[in-house]
Amino acid sequence: MGGVAWTEEEDHLLKKCIQQYGEGKWHRVPLLAGLNRCRKSCRLRWLNYLRPNIKRGNFAEEEVEMIVKLHKLLGNRWSLIAGRLPGRTANDVKNYWNCHLSKKLNALEADQEADQEGSQISKDVEIIRPQPRNIASSSAKKRGLGESQTDQALVQQENDTTTIDADGKNHLVETQQDMMMYSCLDQQGMVGGGEFPMDFQLEGFEAMVNGGEGCSSSSQWNWDDLLLDMDLYNDFSS
DNA sequence: AACTTATCCAACCGCCGCTAC
DNA sequence: AGTAGCGGCGGTTGGATAAGT
Numbered sequence: 001m002g003g004v005a006w007t008e009e010e011d012h013l014l015k016k017c018i019q020q021y022g023e024g025k026w027h028r029v030p031l032l033a034g035l036n037r038c039r040k041s042c043r044l045r046w047l048n049y050l051r052p053n054i055k056r057g058n059f060a061e062e063e064v065e066m067i068v069k070l071h072k073l074l075g076n077r078w079s080l081i082a083g084r085l086p087g088r089t090a091n092d093v094k095n096y097w098n099c100h101l102s103k104k105l106n107a108l109e110a111d112q113e114a115d116q117e118g119s120q121i122s123k124d125v126e127i128i129r130p131q132p133r134n135i136a137s138s139s140a141k142k143r144g145l146g147e148s149q150t151d152q153a154l155v156q157q158e159n160d161t162t163t164i165d166a167d168g169k170n171h172l173v174e175t176q177q178d179m180m181m182y183s184c185l186d187q188q189g190m191v192g193g194g195e196f197p198m199d200f201q202l203e204g205f206e207a208m209v210n211g212g213e214g215c216s217s218s219s220q221w222n223w224d225d226l227l228l229d230m231d232l233y234n235d236f237s238s
Numbered sequence: 239a240a241c242t243t244a245t246c247c248a249a250c251c252g253c254c255g256c257t258a259c
Numbered sequence: 260a261g262t263a264g265c266g267g268c269g270g271t272t273g274g275a276t277a278a279g280t
Contacts, residue, residue, distance in 0.1 A: 003249040003272085027265065043266075044249070079268060094269075095247050 006045055010035055014042055015050055048089045055087030059096055067093060068101060 017033035023046070026039040035042060048054075059067070063085050070081040078090040078097075085093065 003251095003274095005248075005274090024266085026267095038250090039265080040251085040267090041249070047267095048248075076269065090268075091248075098270095099246060 003041075006049075010037070011045070011050055014045060018046055018050070044091075048091045051089075053087055054089065059088075063088065064101070067097065068105070071097065071101075 013033045013035055014029070017029055017035075021028075021032055026043045029035070029039060029042045030037050033042070037045075066084060067081055070077075070084060074080050076094075078094040082088050082090040082093045
């Protein structure tokens with residue numbers, strides 16, 4: 001491993017601590033839990049391994065497509081990408097990308113470049129980076145969080161990070177990252193008009209992951225999700 | 239069976255932005 | 260205004276394991 005592996009006992013202590021005191025205040029967790037780990041290790045272990053509802057195992061085809069498309073949009077914003085994949089962590093997504101997708105896509109791009117030299121299509125796709133916007137402070141205040149965060153608020157905060165529930169239908173946009181993402185999408189003219197102007201230029205990859213069938217209806221990315229989220233954001237920020 | 243190479247993924251590190259003082 | 264402390268993020272590392280020779 002990249003460091004010292006966590007023992008079952010350590011996991012148990014951390015779980016117990018989080019259950020008792022809630023998430024957040026990570027600097028206190030090592031002390032409260034009696035762990036000889038730094039705050040970051042505790043947080044990472046919880047987020048990537050111990051947190052409830054973490055999905056393990058192979059990525060579904062739909063998840064892979066989502067990752068590819070979001071990566072086209074957002075670049076290496078793994079936490080944002082993971083936020084759209086229920087049960088997946090940023091670390092999982094990042095590892096999966098580095099191990100599987102980056103190689104596939106590189107090979108694919110190399111092929112495409114050879115095939116259609118001079119094509120501007122892929123070069124015109126601009127990766128969205130969050131632009132500075134003071135959303136966080138106001139949203140935090142509106143949520144009544146901060147110094148007086150209660151355990152309940154922390155639980156709520158945890159729930160808020162889930163934008164798609166198990167059946168992929170319910171959405172909540174509360175996190176700073178989501179807001180920034182949508183503000184960026186807004187700036188790029190990608191949401192709000194009911195039209196999504198950008199063709200992701202992934203037909204080749206989709207054909208590959210769909211077994212050569214092109215983009216199947218079941219694997220279509222549901223942009224209504226994003227539009228709905230944007231509406232929620234507008235309501236929230238107004 | 240023994241060894242080498244490739245792959246996977248949990249954990250760590252350093253940096254950044256935000257907040258409180 | 261400056262600064263320390265914190266949470267969070269992305270990049271990287273390296274041990275475990277699988278696959279290949």
